[in-house]
Amino acid sequence: MKLQQIRFICEVAKHNLNLTKAANELFTSQPGISKQIKALEAELGVDIFIRRGKRFVGITEPGQEILKKSQAVLNDLNNLKTIGSEYSNETSGELTIATTHTQARYALPPVIKQFKEKYPGVRLSIYQGSPAHIVEMACSGEADIAIATEATSLTKELAMLPCYQWNRCVLTPPRHPLLKSKGLSLSEICEYPIITYDFTFTGRPVIKQAFEASGLKPDIVLTAIDADVIKTYVELGFGIGIVSMMAYDPARDTKIRAMDASHLFEPSTTGIGIRKNSFMRGFVYDFIAMFAPHLNREAVNSIVNRQEE
Secondary structure, eight states: OOHHHHHHHHHHHHTTTOHHHHHHHHTSOHHHHHHHHHHHHHHHTSOSEEEETTEEEEEOHHHHHHHHHHHHHHHHHHHHHHHHHHHHOTTEEEEEEEEOHHIIIIISHHHHHHHHHHOTEEEEEEEEOOHHHHHHHHHHTSSSEEEEESGGGSOTTEEEEEEEEEOEEEEEOTTOGGGGOSSOOHHHHTTSOEEEEOTTSTHHHHHHHHHHHTTOOOOEEEEESOHHHHHHHHHTTSOEEEEEGGGOOTTTOTTOEEEEOTTTSOOEEEEEEEETTOOOOHHHHHHHHHHSTTOOHHHHHHHHHHHHO
8 A cells, every 4th residue: 555545546536536637637647546546456356436338427325434534644744844844844834724705804904914924935825705614625735724603513533622602793874764763683684785795604504593583584685705795785785694703894984884683693703624643733722822812822732632532
């Protein structure tokens, strides 16, 4: 069994069984990958992939387990490399963050600024996506950490570090009738078309559950994954918006108004997800502490160790 063979099967699975894409990513040939995978299957005595002619069309049941263990091997190998880098140079390297638009746009900028001032030699990469995609990137090792709302706790592969709680506000155009309300209620909100987050985002179920608990059916006319998109359509008069409180900036959002809705919806928790049993360099601990000051190295290790048990 060769490490190269393990890399091959993981890369093929990562590219949805597309041998051509896997070969391009690995700078090798498609026949070469096929030959090495056959050799590994012969050694293990089971098929990893289901074939139709020369094409891979699925993964066998034992193949699923083999891929899971193989990915763990590659993750451990990356940990070894990271440990070497940590002790040879503690001020340079790479940090990849997977997060949602709201976190990247509103919560992270001051943290990124502070981090880059302390670690100018560290290359930062920020990827935005849905909570499910963010979690997938962290689990596969494509991202070092995932920052999202509650979604990081939906998989056992990640240790979840709770960072802060947040709630929502209702956005309207200026002079909207709702602004005259003396005590904003869910029934008042239901009188107007609503624009809010896409159903794949964890904030949406909280909103939906609040209305259902009150026996109300909101008229949700538009959803988006981007708070700025929601604000744009509120400005255009398509409806009122329900977004994270942090997404509203009165200095910038001069064409809309915000009403506190924290008394109407349950708060949500934003957390950082990191792969269990992964080695974290010193600057990763520092980044986490900058984002959530209560999460120093000792606190992070305590939470991670507890969740790994």
